[in-house]
Amino acid sequence: AAEKVESVLEKTRNLEKQLERLNAKLASSAGDELGNQAVDVAGIKVLAVKMDNVDPKSLRDLLDQLKNKLGSAAIVLAVVDGDKVSLIAGVTKDKMGQIKAGELVNFVATQVGGKGGGRPDMAQAGGNNPAGLAEALAGVPAWVEGQLG
Known part of the structure; x- marks a missing residue:
């Protein structure tokens, strides 16, 4: 019986690994499409989007990918699950002197009933008011421009 349990556990672990790989692949192709949605603000690519069907855990990988690509x-990437908003913000190293990821994520988070923080290059936040998300994301390019001025 113990062998049977071990075999089932092994199968489960393999499936979980497979799922992680597939999720990473999905996020990767999403990253390619997303990169094309970035707008140029004074020489900086600004991207603020709501993601659908993305596991909040894979947001960080996607963020790193986009930073490399752009x-x-x-x-700013956002995922809504029910009435919960998960946010992650990232700023490339060359722009951290002007724009802080923690301030950027808070700019969006405060508009969706939350707050967050993190490092100058990467920050996360949560909120519980998805209704404010579209407007908050739409305001990101202007916010970035304000930080540069």
């Missing part, structure tokens, strides 16, 4: 960038 070069000089400020990025």
Whole structure:
């Protein structure tokens, strides 16, 4: 019986690994499409989008991918699950002097009933008012421009 349990556990672990790989692949192709949605604000690529069907855990990988793809960038990614909003913001190293990821994520988070923080290059937040999300994300390019001025 113990062998049977061990075999089932092994199968489960393999399936979980497979699922992680597939999720990473999905996030990767999403990253390619997303990169094209970035807008140029004074030479910085700004991207603020709500993601659908993305596991909040894979947001960080996606963020890193987008930072690599876009070069000089400020990025906010959001996922809504029921009435919960998960946010992650990232700023490429060359722009951290002007834009802090923690302040960027808070700019969005405060509009969706939450707050967050983190490092200058990467920050996370949560909120519980998805209704404010679209408007908050739409305001990101202007906020970034304000930080640069």
